Amino acid sequence: MTEARTEDDAIRVAVSAVIFSLRASDDGDRLMLPLVRRTREPYRGLWALPGGWLGVHEDLDAAAAHTLADTTGLTPSYLEQLYTFGDVDRSPNRTISVVYWALLRSDLVDAQRSAAGAPENVEWLDVDAIPPLAFDHNRIAAYALDRLRNKVGYSRIAAGLLPDEFTLAELREVYETVLGRRLDPSNFRRLLEGSGELVPTESFRTGNHRPARLYRYCSES
Numbered sequence: 001m002t003e004a005r006t007e008d009d010a011i012r013v014a015v016s017a018v019i020f021s022l023r024a025s026d027d028g029d030r031l032m033l034p035l036v037r038r039t040r041e042p043y044r045g046l047w048a049l050p051g052g053w054l055g056v057h058e059d060l061d062a063a064a065a066h067t068l069a070d071t072t073g074l075t076p077s078y079l080e081q082l083y084t085f086g087d088v089d090r091s092p093n094r095t096i097s098v099v100y101w102a103l104l105r106s107d108l109v110d111a112q113r114s115a116a117g118a119p120e121n122v123e124w125l126d127v128d129a130i131p132p133l134a135f136d137h138n139r140i141a142a143y144a145l146d147r148l149r150n151k152v153g154y155s156r157i158a159a160g161l162l163p164d165e166f167t168l169a170e171l172r173e174v175y176e177t178v179l180g181r182r183l184d185p186s187n188f189r190r191l192l193e194g195s196g197e198l199v200p201t202e203s204f205r206t207g208n209h210r211p212a213r214l215y216r217y218c219s220e221s
Helices: 060-072 106-116 137-151 157-161 168-179 185-193
Strands: 012-025 028-037 051-053 078-085 095-103 122-126 198-205 212-217
Touching (some): 012 060, 012 106, 012 157, 028 060, 028 168, 051 060, 060 078, 060 095, 078 157, 095 137, 168 212
Parallel strands (some): 012 095
Antiparallel strands (some): 028 122, 078 095
């Protein structure tokens, strides 16, 4: 005979987001993500990925978008469903988390923070210095970072971290920051210029060195 289910046995669905952006630091640009300090049990006081319960009348994509907006005040330049995490013991209450990952342009993040400030319990932290997180969020963050690093090698994913126009040096720095290793500038230039993915513009970036041409990704068919 099957036992009757109680309210405590109910399975709840949450939507969380792993949000990546490049942020300036004393050591140069770093790949960072925003975390939210929990204000209630369980895991009160620990950092966690931003998220919330899925509303009865809410689509998954809409829930991910409002989670990101609540955390950063921004619309992502890239948003994709990552994975569904549903281990029985991942939460004190039976919870399934549908996780999205997103990319934000650093210039937009900086502009938003300057204009409105960040929520008090939100902090951007280096992906290589993530503290112990609530629930299984360390595992989730590591899974998302692995997906980003794998995808950057065969897609335009880096465009989600850059302004519409950029120099080849800026693009290479994005790849290096995401991958966590240096790339040969000459080989990188030959690879990108031969890919047919980039379109040179008529604009140049000026600074202490000679002007550098700006590029953009060509329109996808």
